[in-house]
Amino acid sequence: LAQLRRVVLERLMRYYRFLSETTLRRPAKTVTSGQIAEALDIDPTQVRKDFGAIGLLGMGRVGFEVCEVCRGIRHVLGFDEPYEAVMIGAGHLGSALMAYKNFAGYGLDIVAVFDNDPRKIGSKVAGRTVQSMRSLKPFIRRHNIRLAILTTPADVSQKLVDRVVSAGVKAIWNFAPIQVAVPPDVFVRNEHISLGLSEIAYHLAQEI
Amino acid sequence: LAQLRRVVLERLMRYYRFLSETTLRRPAKTVTSGQIAEALDIDPTQVRKDFGAIGLLGMGRVGFEVCEVCRGIRHVLGFDEPYEAVMIGAGHLGSALMAYKNFAGYGLDIVAVFDNDPRKIGSKVAGRTVQSMRSLKPFIRRHNIRLAILTTPADVSQKLVDRVVSAGVKAIWNFAPIQVAVPPDVFVRNEHISLGLSEIAYHLAQEI
DNA sequence: TAGATTGTTAATCGATTAACAATC
């Protein structure tokens, strides 16, 4: 199975969400590439190609089995292999993410939250006690954590990244408004708000 | 000036952030496409193409004037034309976004926040009093608001979108975990957390 | 069977990268 590109992963996720949502409302055994394509405004061939790329086969004149597709996507995207993460930063954004219920359905379990603010340390966020940043590194080591979610201010973020990477973290989900540097074997996914902002601002300015 | 695609907008934003950040640290009058390219891991030709697309000209052997580039990007992306927005939802995420200081630098001013929860209505979020959803539509009409930022639960989001669109909103910045339907003249930017999640989960599963 | 849908090959489209004369 070849390495899947980002755009493909995103489409797979959209298929998955669409199938999960619609089958809840009106259960269907099968779905055609055309139905998915129309709902998500994608070419039907694209859907079949993507399914083919992850080894899903359809049936002529019938389409694809919904359950099989969902199972296939779950498997490929790795939702079935639970992984634990630490949240770095217990501010508004960190708390918002901690409170997000759906993560469990994607295999993600945020097992601890850390902050530097003495007023926050010891308090509870979504049922977890906020710990001091000093405990961060030992915690990651002890629990073999591979993912760190970063919701800290720009100025301290790089230092914290260095620390968690040296403790063994293999992926950073970066919500901090800064580009962080990591060794080549560490994966970073950036969620810079400014990218969305640029698109919004541009379209509003265009429209006048 | 041709319509700019999403990837171009995102690159422009990255250039802008890079130039703003680095000139703060070590002020430079000029910058070459090669310097930008190396820092952002982009092809130098790409940088020159993007600059050319928005009418920025460099100087042989010298490069581009930093100030001129920043001004050009600000102008094209529309950061210089201030626009007001309403925040729909005063939960963790809504509060986090309200508290974000940098928006002003991009022309965005969140002038009001709305929620359905009686316990939140009347309280302050980042200096703004949370208003009832009942005031949403009249407020948008009265102030000619063109952007709504959506941080509500999935189940109520579509209804709220319909309402703000009928009140005249022209763009939706959607942080709700659902695909919202809008008329063709309304622009939607989705920030579904699940897309990032799929990439993270996939890479962690691959790595094993 | 007839007809809708698949899987796959070929064609198109657009975006990225390479090459290089023009420029300061």
Added chain:
DNA sequence: TAGATTGTTAATCGATTAACAATC
């Protein structure tokens, strides 16, 4: 001047779309 950097054209690459025989 010499040499680094630009602007632009051409070449490459990859992704999307079209076409269509095979299938149920």
